[in-house]
Amino acid sequence: MKFRIIISTLFALNSFNIFGQKVLTLSEAQNIALENNFGLKASKKQIELAENQIYKANAGMLPVIDWNTSFNSSFNQVHQNFIDGRVINRFGRSITPNTNLALSYTLYDGKKMQATFEKLKSQGQQAKIQNQTLIQNTISNVMLVYYDIQRLEGTLAYLKEIMKYYDERLKITEERWQIGRGSKLDFLQSKADISIQQTNLANIENQLRNSKVRLNGLLGRSPSIDFEIEKDSFKGFSYSLKDLIEEARSQNPEFLNIKKSEEINLLARKESESFRKPRINLNSSFGYNFNSNNAGLITFNQSIGLNAGISATWRIFDGGIINRNIQANKISGDILRIQEEALFNQIENDLTSAFQQYENDKEILSLEELNRKVAEENLDISLEKFKLGSSTILELNDAQTRFNTVMNRLVSAQYNVKISELDLLTLSGRLVK
Numbered sequence: 001m002k003f004r005i006i007i008s009t010l011f012a013l014n015s016f017n018i019f020g021q022k023v024l025t026l027s028e029a030q031n032i033a034l035e036n037n038f039g040l041k042a043s044k045k046q047i048e049l050a051e052n053q054i055y056k057a058n059a060g061m062l063p064v065i066d067w068n069t070s071f072n073s074s075f076n077q078v079h080q081n082f083i084d085g086r087v088i089n090r091f092g093r094s095i096t097p098n099t100n101l102a103l104s105y106t107l108y109d110g111k112k113m114q115a116t117f118e119k120l121k122s123q124g125q126q127a128k129i130q131n132q133t134l135i136q137n138t139i140s141n142v143m144l145v146y147y148d149i150q151r152l153e154g155t156l157a158y159l160k161e162i163m164k165y166y167d168e169r170l171k172i173t174e175e176r177w178q179i180g181r182g183s184k185l186d187f188l189q190s191k192a193d194i195s196i197q198q199t200n201l202a203n204i205e206n207q208l209r210n211s212k213v214r215l216n217g218l219l220g221r222s223p224s225i226d227f228e229i230e231k232d233s234f235k236g237f238s239y240s241l242k243d244l245i246e247e248a249r250s251q252n253p254e255f256l257n258i259k260k261s262e263e264i265n266l267l268a269r270k271e272s273e274s275f276r277k278p279r280i281n282l283n284s285s286f287g288y289n290f291n292s293n294n295a296g297l298i299t300f301n302q303s304i305g306l307n308a309g310i311s312a313t314w315r316i317f318d319g320g321i322i323n324r325n326i327q328a329n330k331i332s333g334d335i336l337r338i339q340e341e342a343l344f345n346q347i348e349n350d351l352t353s354a355f356q357q358y359e360n361d362k363e364i365l366s367l368e369e370l371n372r373k374v375a376e377e378n379l380d381i382s383l384e385k386f387k388l389g390s391s392t393i394l395e396l397n398d399a400q401t402r403f404n405t406v407m408n409r410l411v412s413a414q415y416n417v418k419i420s421e422l423d424l425l426t427l428s429g430r431l432v433k
Helices: 003-019 026-036 036-054 110-177 182-219 241-252 254-275 323-389 392-430
Strands: 064-081 087-108 279-293 299-313
Touching: 003 279, 036 110, 087 182, 110 182, 110 254, 110 323, 110 392, 182 392, 241 254, 241 323, 241 392, 323 392
Parallel strands: none
Antiparallel strands: 064 087, 087 279, 279 299
């Protein structure tokens, strides 16, 4: 029994060590951000609000039925003299309860109802497109910070790697100085150089912590939550600029939003044009009327019946309001078309530039990977020569500086490729499908 308890305890401790600091994948980070983002929560409510307005009655396509009821009474002292000589002088009362069901139904209004209903549906679709834009921006921001963390971790990794060379160089120069085979100046120079590297290391570690805080902020989490990220090595993908431009026309949220605005404006114009045509309404009521009067010619009156009729209205003159509204819709449509052309031209130019940048960044990355191998081999040879005393500390320092520079460029090249690819996916609309 004790053995089982010990095994269970060890397993629990081991599980805590393994899972204590969770590896946060990029897809997990995106999902958390989409779930917790306050702007997206508000946008979803906007979609609900827009969809809540999409029903035929809101466009006037269904009849309206009202139940009307009233109860009136009066109490009066009545004094009446009739020409036949009769005289009435008494306290009178009148009771009049009435109730009816009234129906009103628009049979024809110049197709305004149909245009309004289609406009409501388009507004609901536009709310979804605007939500897609927010989703895209959220995912893009998460990816930017996530890639920045990968860049900083890559920088941190190579700085720790190069520190081993500085430590070995410091050890060699100290031993040579102690036994009198080297100068103290070389030792002090090595000590100063390693101090500079330690400072660089501390700065990168601080930047890394701050980037993790920024990512936690985008995810709506506590800034104190620590995590690891995926050690992603870039694998280049090939894209067709022509395909990206075509996809942008059908998937870019900003472009789709302005297209939907054109559609809504066209439907608003149809609404305005409908006022040029007549309106035909069906009106009907079914009611009960009752009147009881003890001091009039008719002391009791009761009726139950159905009334129905059709009315038509045609506006002949309104001071030019309808024409002005139609003209305003046409002008708005022209503005939206110009904006659409300008936006797509901008997207096409940005995509072309982003594509060229992406191809260039991939080529630079390939070159920097080759440079790293050369610089690393050069550093290893320089260190061995320095150990054997066949090279000076200046030559070794030059090799270390060169390796440091090449590694920094390599990490930056990896980051640049990811960023330029992100630009391509965002502009083409592939980032959110």
